[in-house]
Amino acid sequence: MMVLIVIASLLILLALGTPVAFSLGISALLGIVYVGGFSASFAVSDIIWGTVSEFVLVAIPLFVLMSEIINSSGVGKDLFRSVDKWFGWLPGGLAISAIVAGAIFGAVSGTAVGVAAVIGSVAIPEMMKRNYSNEMSSGTVAASSGLGMIIPPSLPLIMYGVVTETSIADLFSGALIPGIVIVLMMCAYVAFVLLKERKKPGFVRVDSTADERKDLSFGKSLALAGPVIFLIVVVIGSIYNGIATPTEAAAIGVFGALVISAMKGSLSLKTLSEALVKSTKTNCMLLAILAFAMVFSYALSNAQVPQQVAEMVISAELNKWTFFIIVMVMLFFLGMLLDAISLVIIAVPIIFPAMLAYGFDPIWLGVVIMVNMCFAVITPPVGLCLYVVRDSVAGLTLSQVIRGTIPFIVLYAAAIVVLSMFPSLTALY
Numbered sequence: 001m002m003v004l005i006v007i008a009s010l011l012i013l014l015a016l017g018t019p020v021a022f023s024l025g026i027s028a029l030l031g032i033v034y035v036g037g038f039s040a041s042f043a044v045s046d047i048i049w050g051t052v053s054e055f056v057l058v059a060i061p062l063f064v065l066m067s068e069i070i071n072s073s074g075v076g077k078d079l080f081r082s083v084d085k086w087f088g089w090l091p092g093g094l095a096i097s098a099i100v101a102g103a104i105f106g107a108v109s110g111t112a113v114g115v116a117a118v119i120g121s122v123a124i125p126e127m128m129k130r131n132y133s134n135e136m137s138s139g140t141v142a143a144s145s146g147l148g149m150i151i152p153p154s155l156p157l158i159m160y161g162v163v164t165e166t167s168i169a170d171l172f173s174g175a176l177i178p179g180i181v182i183v184l185m186m187c188a189y190v191a192f193v194l195l196k197e198r199k200k201p202g203f204v205r206v207d208s209t210a211d212e213r214k215d216l217s218f219g220k221s222l223a224l225a226g227p228v229i230f231l232i233v234v235v236i237g238s239i240y241n242g243i244a245t246p247t248e249a250a251a252i253g254v255f256g257a258l259v260i261s262a263m264k265g266s267l268s269l270k271t272l273s274e275a276l277v278k279s280t281k282t283n284c285m286l287l288a289i290l291a292f293a294m295v296f297s298y299a300l301s302n303a304q305v306p307q308q309v310a311e312m313v314i315s316a317e318l319n320k321w322t323f324f325i326i327v328m329v330m331l332f333f334l335g336m337l338l339d340a341i342s343l344v345i346i347a348v349p350i351i352f353p354a355m356l357a358y359g360f361d362p363i364w365l366g367v368v369i370m371v372n373m374c375f376a377v378i379t380p381p382v383g384l385c386l387y388v389v390r391d392s393v394a395g396l397t398l399s400q401v402i403r404g405t406i407p408f409i410v411l412y413a414a415a416i417v418v419l420s421m422f423p424s425l426t427a428l429y
Helices: 002-015 020-036 038-052 055-072 075-087 093-109 112-129 134-149 155-164 168-198 210-214 218-240 246-263 269-302 305-315 320-334 340-357 362-378 384-392 398-421
Strands: none
Touching: 002 020, 002 269, 020 038, 020 269, 020 340, 038 269, 055 093, 055 112, 055 155, 055 246, 055 269, 075 093, 075 112, 075 218, 093 112, 093 134, 093 168, 093 218, 112 134, 112 362, 112 384, 134 155, 134 168, 134 362, 134 384, 134 398, 155 168, 155 269, 155 340, 155 362, 168 218, 168 246, 168 362, 168 398, 218 246, 269 340, 305 340, 320 340, 320 362, 320 398, 340 362, 362 384, 362 398, 384 398
């Protein structure tokens, strides 16, 4: 009965448009009071304080602040120009440049929406000007924005580590190679499609940016993009080599972002205060969701829900991979209704014990779930990146963006298959 109260109240509150954090907190509180009486609710304050006082969580506000400083510096446009200089000569070069720029920017942003907004506003107008279809232009940017959730430092990956008590440093190391593999898969798809298009009668060459690229020397392109790439290498490299914890690396990232912003001449009291305000708002939302999610997890644990799910699945004698497919499909459909971070926080505590019981590696599982979370940002009706990309350029419709992302949804699904066949890709930790 308690489980029914918690789940039903959560679904009703979400359906009514109640913020996710409050939906989690209220539904959990109802369950706790139902089982233990009003006095049992006193434990909620201890759970919230115990969650937000974790040292490892300091990495979240620092990475968010790093992202906001980088966003305000205007480095996105320079990054795209530089990447286009390096890859623009390839078939589908502009789309490939958008994918690579999205991956790099995602590594300093850590969020999909930030990548979609910054890269979309720069890359999509250029691609449309060069005769790319609206579907290809918008779909490429929307899909590549999800790379920010896989390539470290990823905020959803940090949330997964906190919820499952898995090493965040190991998760970052394990996600690096899969992120690069997915970038290569996307680039290969774009090149293949554009090569096919060239064989059609009346094809108009879409990559006619050679003159523009001549204006930017290779040395200047390195100077424009080099600081951001160097910052990524320092942040991820310091974690991987054990030089710094994720929290310390995040602090290094903030300092590096300030230096880059100062080098570009965009660092001022106004931009810094705006970055601080925006990051504070984002952090309050993220930490509120996480804190109340831990209360929600406590309520479910009191009712032995994760353990009962694990026992039920094992007693059903499902094949290991059959259960894995069921979980992936379930997360896919839930991703249509919830944003990625909320989905990680709500669903992972329930399925994690059962996945461990089947012998799945927690690092590999975290990376695979992050790939699945990429569906959440590009599938309607809640896929935020669809709306951000649509609004980034006048003339785009939501249906065009959705059609453009369909091939990339298939690619993300193929990436899950590849990671299942070659789990050693996540064994860099």
